[in-house]
Amino acid sequence: MQNGFTKKSVGTMTLGEKLKKLRSERRISLNEVSRYTRIPLKYLEYLDEGNYAKLPADVYVKGFLKNYADFLGVDEKIFIKSYEKERGISKSIEKIKRGSDDDKKNRLESISISSYVITPKIIITFVVVILIIVGIGYLYREFGSFSGAPRLIVLSPEKNYITNDDSVVIEGVTEVDAKVYINEQPIIVNDEGKFRENVAIQSGNNTKNIKAINRFNKQTEETLMVQSNFSQKEISNLGEEFINREINDEKKLKLEIRVDPGPVWLSVETDGNLVFSGTMLAGAIQSFEASEKINVNSGKGNATFIKFNGKEIGPLSQDPITVRGVVFDRNTKY
Numbered sequence: 137m138q139n140g141f142t143k144k145s146v147g148t149m150t151l152g153e154k155l156k157k158l159r160s161e162r163r164i165s166l167n168e169v170s171r172y173t174r175i176p177l178k179y180l181e182y183l184d185e186g187n188y189a190k191l192p193a194d195v196y197v198k199g200f201l202k203n204y205a206d207f208l209g210v211d212e213k214i215f216i217k218s219y220e221k222e223r224g225i226s227k228s229i230e231k232i233k234r235g236s237d238d239d240k241k242n243r244l245e246s247i248s249i250s251s252y253v254i255t256p257k258i259i260i261t262f263v264v265v266i267l268i269i270v271g272i273g274y275l276y277r278e279f280g281s282f283s284g285a286p287r288l289i290v291l292s293p294e295k296n297y298i299t300n301d302d303s304v305v306i307e308g309v310t311e312v313d314a315k316v317y318i319n320e321q322p323i324i325v326n327d328e329g330k331f332r333e334n335v336a337i338q339s340g341n342n343t344k345n346i347k348a349i350n351r352f353n354k355q356t357e358e359t360l361m362v363q364s365n366f367s368q369k370e371i372s373n374l375g376e377e378f379i380n381r382e383i384n385d386e387k388k389l390k391l392e393i394r395v396d397p398g399p400v401w402l403s404v405e406t407d408g409n410l411v412f413s414g415t416m417l418a419g420a421i422q423s424f425e426a427s428e429k430i431n432v433n434s435g436k437g438n439a440t441f442i443k444f445n446g447k448e449i450g451p452l453s454q455d456p457i458t459v460r461g462v463v464f465d466r467n468t469k470y
Contacts, residue, residue, distance in 0.1 A: 150186060150218070150222060151183065151186065151215060151218040151219055151222055152183060152184045152185060152186045154214070154215070154218065155183060155184055155204070155215075156184060158208050158210060159208075162208065164208075166180050166181065166184075169204065169207060172207055172289050172291075173200070173203040173204055173206075173207050174203075175200045175203060175204065178190075179191060179192070179197075179200060180204075183200075183201075183204075186222060186226075188219075188222065188223050188226050189226070189230070194223070195273075197219060198216055198219070201215040201216050201219060202215075202216075207289075284354060285350075285354045285355060285356045286310055286311040286314040286348045286349070286350040286354060286355070286356050287309070287310055287311055287348075287356070288308065288310050288314075288316075288346065288347075288348040288356040288357070288358055289308050289309050289310070290306065290307075290308040290346055290358050290360065291307045291308050291309065292305065292306070292307045292308075293305070293306070293360065293362065295360055295361060296361050296363070297360065297361070297362045297363070298362075298363045298364075298365070299337075299362065299363070299364055299365070299366075300364070300365050300366055301337075301364065301366055302336065302337060302338075302339075302364065302366040303334050303335060303336050303337060304334075304335055304337055304342075304344075304362050304364075305332065305333070305334050305335075306318060306331075306332070306333050306335055306344065306346065306360070307330075307331070307332045307333075308330070308331055308346065308358075309328075309329050309330050309331070310325060310329050310331065310348040310356075311329055311348070311350055312325075312327065312328070312329045313350060313351055314329070314348045314349060314350045315348070315349050315417065316331050316346065316347070316348050317345075317346070317347045317349070318333060318335060318344060318345070318346055318347075319344060319345055320345075320347075322417055322419070322420065324414060324415070324416055324417065324420055324422070325414075325415070326413070326414030326415065327401075327413075327414055327415060337362055337364045337366075338364065339364050339365070339366050339367060340363065340364065341361060341362075341363050342361070342362045342363070342364060343359065343360070343361060343362075344359070344360040344361075344362060345357060345358075345359050345360075346358045346359075346360065387427075388425045388426065388427060389425065389426045389427070389428070389429070389430055389444075389445065389464060389465065389466070390423065390424075390425055390444070390445050390446070391404075391423070391424045391425075391426075391430045391432070391442065391443070391444055391445075391464055392421060392422070392423045392424075392442070392443040392444075393416070393421070393422050393423075393424070393432070393440060393441070393442060394419075394420070394421045394440075394441040394443070395416040395417065395418060395419070395420050395421075395439055395440060395441075396418055396419060396439060396441060397418045397439055398415075398416055398417045398418030398419070398420065398439065399415045399416060399417050399418065400415065400416055400434060400435055400436045400439050400440055401414070401415050401434070401435035401436075402414070402415075402416055402422075402432070402433065402434050402435070402440065403432075403433045404422075404424055404430065404431070404432055404433075405430070405431040406424055406425065406426035406429075406430050406431075407426045407427055407428050407429065411424060412424070428465060428466075429463055429464065429465040430463070430464045430465075431461065431462070431463050431464075432452065432459075432462045432463075432464070433458075433459065433460045433461065433462070434452050434453075434458070434459045434460075434462075435458050436456050436457075436458070437451060437452040437453025437454075437455065437456070437457050437458070437459035438451050438452075438453050438454055438455055438456050438457075439451070439456070440452045440453075440459070442464075444464050444468060
């Protein structure tokens with residue numbers, strides 16, 4: 137799953153038709169794709185139209201298609217395969233259109249170089265030079281991807297968002313190894329680079345700064361302006377509902393997990409439903425509630441500290457081992 141969409145295969149259509157169909161199903165405009173993938177809008181239009189002659193070099197186009205596929209939640213190989221096939225057909229058509237003049241020119245060139253002898257040594261030298269050029273290009277691209285600023289896409293909410301609630305869900309995607317902060321507070325990034333956090337806001341204008349930092353201390357920032365129309369009157373109207381909720385909450389099982397040191401992989405099930413699976417950073421805290429039972433799996437038992445129904449229990453294990461199937465229910469003693 138990528139950027140909140142489920143990956144699925146696409147039928148046998150042209151690349152442009154596939155792109156239009158997927159965007160239509162998800163109700164996404166070309167402007168939104170350009171915004172989140174940072175692909176220039178004109179290149180997205182050329183892909184839709186199959187106007188490959190106006191696109192840049194193949195290496196850039198394939199990079200565009202990878203980002204495009206990640207955003208739509210589709211296997212990138214589908215797009216790249218369609219592009220290579222259609223691009224080859226396009227080149228063949230262009231070659232045919234050049235007509236007999238090109239054929240004559242090719243024949244003349246063939247005659248003029250017929251005296252030139254291609255030896256095995258020349259072939260080997262040519263292949264080595266090509267491999268060196270490709271290797272240097274690959275290393276340069278990889279170094280640039282590692283040392284550059286991390287990708288940061290905020291999927292929701294939109295900038296200048298207006299709500300009637302006292303909280304807002306900030307959701308997005310970054311690099312897998314990046315750390316994400318909202319107003320300098322660290323939040324959890326899962327194994328796919330996704331993050332989702334419910335953030336409290338006050339009535340009026342709220343500024344939320346989202347920052348992603350990679351292991352090279354390169355960072356990317358996004359700033360959101362969120363306006364809340366949540367009034368004191370609405371809080372009073374919700375008083376009775378809040379009291380009833382508090383009474384129901386007292387009957388629930390409450391589990392708090394703290395990681396120290398981190399990172400630690402965790403998965404948590406409440407009443408048989410998987411509610412969390414990902415990596416928690418050092419010092420991160422997550423709370424869970426259930427009616428009947430809570431099941432915990434940890435990749436490092438001695439770094440996973442538990443508080444159950446307000447009581448400190450301590451680590452799941454005294455040793456740095458994987459712990460699975462630890463159940464907390466109404467019969468749990470502490």
